[in-house]
Amino acid sequence: MFTHTSPSGCTILQLYVDDMIIIGDDYAHIAYTKQHIHRQFAMKDLGFLRYFLGIEVARNRRGILLSRQKYITDILARAELSDTRLAATPVELHLQLRSDDGEPLSDVTRYRALVGGLVYLTTTRPDIAYAVHLVGQFVAAHRTVHYASVLRILRYLRGTLTRSLFLPSTSSxxxxxxxxxxxxxxxxxxxxxxxxxxxxxxxLISWHAKKQLVVSRSSTESEYRAMADTTVEIIWLRRLLADLGVASSNPIPLHCDNKSSIHIATNPVFHERTKHIDIDCHITRHQLQARIISLPFVASAARLVDLFIKSLTSQRFATLISKLSLVDPP
Incomplete structure (x- = not known):
């Protein structure tokens, strides 16, 4: 990997790998980069990106659609579902899975293969992130109840085969x-x-659904650990955008529905009730004081992340899907 400067003074990053994708909207510089590489190596121009690592890419003036229809079809074929039932949500309402539920499965490979495929699918389908997080905890020792939960995810995917992640071209x-x-x-x-x-x-460019590493002694503690994890993600994305030439001088809003967490982040005084989350407090507070983030309060009814932490009714689930840049094109 190295860089060089075009005649117009634009620095262009070049990556020499077996399969290379050039990203950007400056077509003059893209053409210059391709010509330069072609003089050094034998190269075939495949045109606009349409399919890459199982991700189907469609574009128009409104933006880009990232779809996994073929990949989902392959997973469904591998599962060999014998029925045509569909599911409105990927997780049954109030579902609680335990390690000793059901009977042990005789075929240990199918469950692991299906869950592995679903984990990769979550890179463009955030609507199944929570469901896959649940079934992924039982890969080492899975039972019939866990397999039934995997089949529900597959029935949901069968009914939402064309659901795609939309990236609008007019987005800020x-x-x-x-x-x-x-x-x-x-x-x-x-x-x-x-x-x-x-x-x-x-x-929507990043999402996360994962069990915390330690047991929280209060709801405020669990919220604050989630706040610290999100803060770390924001810092990484902010630095990545800066490397790409998109610098941000304004604080990044980190919407929170827990007033206690906001109070701890803004209050410099520690006491016995907050000593056990001292490190997480400092991570978030430092970024807050540096004006890297801000902490606007959002009402619980307006939360977008319920999709990633709990099972929902079909109506609530559909409402959140519409707000997460997930669409169902014809």
């Missing part, structure tokens, strides 16, 4: 983030679940 380049935590929701070890999503303008 301002980051904003949302986070939440479901306190002590894991019935096995009582750990909480962290969920967050980050938007670049109107484009």
């Amino acid at each position: 380049l301002a980051l904003r983030a949302y986070f939440d935590a479901d306190w002590a929701s894991d019935v096995t070890d009582r750990k909480s679940i962290t969920g967050f999503c980050v938007f670049l303008g109107d484009s």
Whole structure:
């Protein structure tokens, strides 16, 4: 990898690999880069990106659609579902999975292969992130109840085969983030679940659904751990955008629905109730004082991250899907 400067003074990054993708909207410089590489190596121009690593890319003037229709079809074929049933949501309402539920499976490879495929699918399908997080905890020792949950995810995907992640072309380049935590929701070890999503303008570019590493002693503690994880993600994305030439001088809003967490982040005085989350407090507070982030309060009814931390009714699930840049094109 090295860089060189075009005749117009534009510095162009060149990556020499077997499969190379050039990204940008400056077609003059893109053409110059391709010509320069072609003089050095044998190269075939495949045109606009349409298919890459199982991701189907469609574009028009409104933006870009990232679809996984063929990839989902392959997973469904591998599962060999014998019915045609569909599911409105990927997770049954109030579902709680335990390691000793159901009977052990005789075929240990199919479950692992299906869950592995679903994990990769979450890179463009945030609507199944929470469901895949649940079934992924039982890859080492799975049972019939866990496999039934995987089949529900597949039935949901069969009914939403064309659902795509939409990246609008008119979107701004301002980051904003949302986070939440479901306190002590894991019935096995009582750990909480962290969920967050980050938007670049109107484009959803990062999301997360994962069980926290330690047990939180209060809902505020679990919220603050989720806040710290989201803060770290914001810092990384902010630096990445700066490397790409998109610098941000304004604080990045980190929307929070927990007033206690906001109070701890803004209050410099520690006491016995906050000593156990001292490190997470400092991570977030430092970025808050440096004006890297801000902490606007958002009402619970307006939370976008419920999709990543809990099972929902079909109506609530559909409402959140419409706000996460997920569309169902014809």
